[in-house]
Amino acid sequence: MKIISNPLTLKKHLKDIDKTVGFVPTMGALHEGHIALIKRAKAENEIVIVSIFINPTQFLAGEDLEKYPKKDEADKKICELAGVNILFVPNAQEIYTKDEVKICAPNVRGYILEGATRPGHFSGVLTVVIKLLHIVNPTKAYFGKKDAQQLNLINLMVKQLFMNVEIIPVDIVRDNDGLALSSRNIYLSKEQRHEALKIPKSLYTASQLISKNILKTQKIKKAMLEVLTPLSIGYVEILNRNFESIAEIELKNTIILVEVMVGETRLLDNIWL
Numbered sequence: 001m002k003i004i005s006n007p008l009t010l011k012k013h014l015k016d017i018d019k020t021v022g023f024v025p026t027m028g029a030l031h032e033g034h035i036a037l038i039k040r041a042k043a044e045n046e047i048v049i050v051s052i053f054i055n056p057t058q059f060l061a062g063e064d065l066e067k068y069p070k071k072d073e074a075d076k077k078i079c080e081l082a083g084v085n086i087l088f089v090p091n092a093q094e095i096y097t098k099d100e101v102k103i104c105a106p107n108v109r110g111y112i113l114e115g116a117t118r119p120g121h122f123s124g125v126l127t128v129v130i131k132l133l134h135i136v137n138p139t140k141a142y143f144g145k146k147d148a149q150q151l152n153l154i155n156l157m158v159k160q161l162f163m164n165v166e167i168i169p170v171d172i173v174r175d176n177d178g179l180a181l182s183s184r185n186i187y188l189s190k191e192q193r194h195e196a197l198k199i200p201k202s203l204y205t206a207s208q209l210i211s212k213n214i215l216k217t218q219k220i221k222k223a224m225l226e227v228l229t230p231l232s233i234g235y236v237e238i239l240n241r242n243f244e245s246i247a248e249i250e251l252k253n254t255i256i257l258v259e260v261m262v263g264e265t266r267l268l269d270n271i272w273l
């Protein structure tokens with residue numbers, strides 16, 4: 001596995017490589033969810049590149065940028081074992097300069113749900129993703145469905161800016177107890193982790209109601225809120241896959257999304273129907 005930190009060195013290295021490239025952008029602290037992205041990229045491409053970059057512009061003041069988990073050596077080992085060809089590990093000075101060209105998240109879909117409580121977060125995400133995509137120039141790029149809003153916005157950006165990359169969504173990976181894997185799960189105490197299980201339970205409740213043909217979104221939301229109480233709920237939303245409100249579940253076109261704060265830790269989860 002080659003490790004490259006400089007963006008221009010990576011671009012130069014890739015210039016003459018005439019192979020399909022699968023790209024997995026990450027912020028490190030890799031877990032089974034990332035490994036699923038890498039495996040999918042390996043299965044579908046001749047070369048796999050993983051980036052690890054804790055992107056400062058997607059953290060708001062007072063968020064966990066400083067304490068975001070860093071596991072450089074373990075991450076390297078995981079990438080090596082997973083058969084990654086190139087690990088790209090730039091630092092912030094190599095990605096950002098002063099007086100930057102701005103990429104802004106769209107006014108509506110970038111400022112609802114997570115964007116409502118984290119204004120500017122998705123502008124930071126889109127900014128780094130477009131930079132990484134231009135550096136790596138992959139055939140396909142892989143993103144987890146857990147960050148469903150991020151995935152939706154990246155798809156919008158790629159489409160609206162006529163970019164030449166295929167975005168591949170990859171299913172959520174869960175722990176045995178049902179909690180969706182996230183690098184931030186390590187912040188949870190044992191008790192908090194137990195509390196957090198209300199999140200997958202609320203999504204299970206929703207899917208049970210839907211399997212009984214209860215399709216009114218208000219009714220499903222109410223039942224989910226009952227399961228989640230007394231957690232600090234950011235949002236429970238049922239939207240179509242274009243992130244617009246719907247009154248009834250539309251099969252194959254619906255996402256049910258939950259955001260909950262457990263202590264200081266923001267946890268996201270969703271199901272796609």
Ligand code: PAF
Binds near residue numbers: 055058128
């Ligand atoms: O999902 C993430 O890990 C990050 O938001 C991403 C896409 C790597 C951009 O920093």
